[in-house]
Amino acid sequence: QVQLVESGGGSVQAGGSLRLSCAASRYTVSSYSIVSSYTMGWFRQAPGKERQGVAAIDRDDSTRYADSVKGRFTISKDNAKNTLYLQMSSLKPEDTAMYYCAADPTYGVSLAAADFGYWGQGTQVTVSS
Numbered sequence: 001q002v003q004l005v006e007s008g009g010g011s012v013q014a015g016g017s018l019r020l021s022c023a024a025s026r027y028t029v030s031s032y033s034i035v036s037s038y039t040m041g042w043f044r045q046a047p048g049k050e051r052q053g054v055a056a057i058d059r060d061d062s063t064r065y066a067d068s069v070k071g072r073f074t075i076s077k078d079n080a081k082n083t084l085y086l087q088m089s090s091l092k093p094e095d096t097a098m099y100y101c102a103a104d105p106t107y108g109v110s111l112a113a114a115d116f117g118y119w120g121q122g123t124q125v126t127v128s129s
Contacts, residue, residue, distance in 0.1 A: 002026055002034055002118040004101045009123030016091050016127070022084040022101030022120060036079035039104050041116055042086045044097035044125075051100070053111025055086060064109040069095075091127045098122040 003025035012018055020042065024034040041056035055065045055075035063075055074087040084101055102116035110116075 002038075002103055004103060004118060004120035006099065006101045006120045006123040009099060009125045011126040011128065012091055014092055014127055014129050017087070017089045018091065018125060020086040020088065020099055020101075020123060020125075022086075024082045024084070024103065033079050033082040034103055035077045035082050035084055037105070039106060039109060039116075040075075040077060040084045041102045041104075041109075041111065042073075042075060042084075043100045043102055043113055043116075044095075045100070045122075046097040049097075051113045052097075053113065054099070056109040056111055057084075058107060058109045062109050064111055066111060088125070091125075093127050093129045095125060096127050097125060099125050 005023045008020040039058045042054040043051050045051040057063045057075045072090045076085045100122045101120040103118040104116040
């Protein structure tokens with residue numbers, strides 16, 4: 001069972017930055033890190049809204065971003081640490097949401113929540129104006 005644990009959320013003023021981390025708990029049967037061999041993604045969900053794909057990265061380091069965060073957010077990973085990151089800059093109040101890390105063994109970047117089988121519990125990001 002893959003377990004994902006997010007950290008790094010918090011409260012920040014508009015224009016500020018935060019870096020989210022997601023630590024994966026296990027390795028594949030071939031001893032590759034989950035982060036290096038799975039498609040990994042960041043999603044967010046604000047109260048009363050649907051879960052939205054923010055950024056994703058596959059095992060070949062191809063990335064994909066939601067239009068709303070392009071140029072402000074950067075997804076990256078440390079395969080040796082089995083950890084996924086989301087660097088968020090120039091934060092806006094509309095970025096306020098619970099942020100979730102997700103993983104799936106299926107190849108190819110996707111921002112669709114239905115394409116991910118493993119989820120973390122989330123970390124709250126609040127951006128004040």
